[in-house]
Amino acid sequence: MRVFPNYEFNTIYIEQPYLLEKELFGIELNNQLVTPNEYFLTNNSTFLDVLSGFFYINWVPIPLLFALYLFYKNKELLIQFLAAFLFVNLLGFIIYYSYPAAPPWYFHEYGTEVIYNTPGNAAGLLRFDTFFGIDLFRSLYEKNANVFAAMPSLHSAYPIIVLFFGIKQKLRSGIIIFALFLMGIWFAAVYSFHHYIIDILAGTLCALTGLFIFERIIIKNKKVKNWVVSYSQKI
Numbered sequence: 001m002r003v004f005p006n007y008e009f010n011t012i013y014i015e016q017p018y019l020l021e022k023e024l025f026g027i028e029l030n031n032q033l034v035t036p037n038e039y040f041l042t043n044n045s046t047f048l049d050v051l052s053g054f055f056y057i058n059w060v061p062i063p064l065l066f067a068l069y070l071f072y073k074n075k076e077l078l079i080q081f082l083a084a085f086l087f088v089n090l091l092g093f094i095i096y097y098s099y100p101a102a103p104p105w106y107f108h109e110y111g112t113e114v115i116y117n118t119p120g121n122a123a124g125l126l127r128f129d130t131f132f133g134i135d136l137f138r139s140l141y142e143k144n145a146n147v148f149a150a151m152p153s154l155h156s157a158y159p160i161i162v163l164f165f166g167i168k169q170k171l172r173s174g175i176i177i178f179a180l181f182l183m184g185i186w187f188a189a190v191y192s193f194h195h196y197i198i199d200i201l202a203g204t205l206c207a208l209t210g211l212f213i214f215e216r217i218i219i220k221n222k223k224v225k226n227w228v229v230s231y232s233q234k235i
Contacts, residue, residue, distance in 0.1 A: 005116075005145075005146050005148075006096050006097045006100040006146065006148060006149060007100045007114075007116065007146075007148050009097050009100075010097065010098060010099065010100055011100070012100045012101075012102060012114050012148050013099060013100065013101045013102065014101075014102040014106065014107055014111075014112050014114065015107065015112045016101075017101050017102070017150070017151060017196055017198060017199070018035065018104065018107045018196070020196075020198055021035045021036075021037075021104075021196040021197060021198050022034070022035050024197070024198065025196075025197050025198075027039045029042070035104065035196065036190050036196075036197060037104040037105075037108075037190060037193045037196065038104075038108075040124070040190070040191045040193070041108075041124075041193065044124070044127065044191070046127075046131060048191060049124070049127040049128050049131060050128060050131060051184070051188075052124070052125070052128070052184075052187065052188035052191045052192050053125055053127075053128030053129075053137065053188075053192075054184075055181065055184035055185050055187070055188045056125060056137075056155070056185065056188045056189075056192060057136070057137075058181065059155050059158060059159070059185055062159075062162060062178075062181055063085070063158055063161070063162050066081075066162050066165070066166065066174075066178075067081060067082065070165075070169065071235075073169070074169060075232035075233075075235055076228055076229060076232040077165060077168060077169055078232070079228050079231055079232055080165070080214075080219060080228060081161070081165045083214070083218075083219075083228075084161055084164075084165070084210065084211060084214045085158070085161055087210050087213070087214050087218070088154075088157055088158075088161060088206060088207050088210035088211070089154065091206050091209065091210050092152055092154045092157065092203070092206050095151065095152055095202070095206065096149045096151075099151060100148040100149065101148060101149070101150045101151040101199070102147065102148055102150060103123075103147060103150040103193075103194055103195060103196075103199075104123075104150075104193050104194070104195070104196055105121050105123035105124075105193045105194065106118065106121075106147060106148075108193070109121065118147050119142055119144070119147075120141035120142050120143065120144025120147055121141055121142075121147070122137035122138045122140070122141040122142075123141075123192055123193035123194055124191060124192035124193040124194070125137035125141070125192045125194070126138060150194075150195055150196070150199050151196075151198070151199045151202045151203075152199060152202035152203035152205070152206040153189055153194075153195045153199040153200050153202065153203035154203055154206070155185055155189055155194075155195070155203070156185060156186055156189055156195070156199070156200040156203035156204060156207075157203040157204065157206050157207035157210075158185075158207075159178065159181050159182035159185050159186075160182060160204060160207035160208065160211070161207055161210075161211065162178050162181070162182075163175065163178040163179060163181075163182055164211055166178045186200050
């Protein structure tokens with residue numbers, strides 16, 4: 001998205017997702033209707049800062065560790081897992097380019113003004129950095145190529161894929177861990193001011209749609225199935 005920014009193809013939506021979030025999930029605070037993000041902006045705690053940071057920093061390591069586990073335990077399922085992951089990502093990117101949406105922190109910082117090439121912002125995750133005296137999230141997010149890709153939240157989609165394949169692998173304890181990871185990521189996404197709840201719902205729908213198509217159509221194709229079996233024997 002750095003080479004071909006989505007905002008060059010479609011209108012950037014800043015206020016619309018904010019107003020929709022407030023209409024659907026608004027919370028009364030001091031006689032004023034606010035979004036859940038805005039509520040947590042003034043109602044946060046060190047415990048939740050640390051917990052949210054812990055969940056958010058693991059959105060890549062946990063899927064990678066699960067993939068490594070499948071490499072040694074079930075290579076056919078590993079290939080399916082990686083292919084489904086890729087397919088859901090492609091669906092997500094189609095939506096990114098169809099509906100470039102600003103994250104909640106952008107609306108809070110800049111209002112409705114469109115500022116191209118806006119640097120990434122760690123938002124609420126900066127409190128995690130401050131607590132530990134590190135520069136982890138700030139350094140990660142300032143390298144963000146495009147901030148107008150909040151919907152769908154693929155952060156919220158990935159744990160669903162992991163949980164689904166954990167169930168297919170029949171990992172009893174793993175399923176519990178993956179389910180907790182899923183809920184933790186969803187909460188952290190909103191708490192940290194990075195996503196609206198509607199972004200999470202869109203990410204969930206993206207993951208479920210992708211998995212449904214993959215399981216019901218793609219992987220049932222005889223040629224695809226044979227390729228998966230053949231390739232799994234070579235790795």
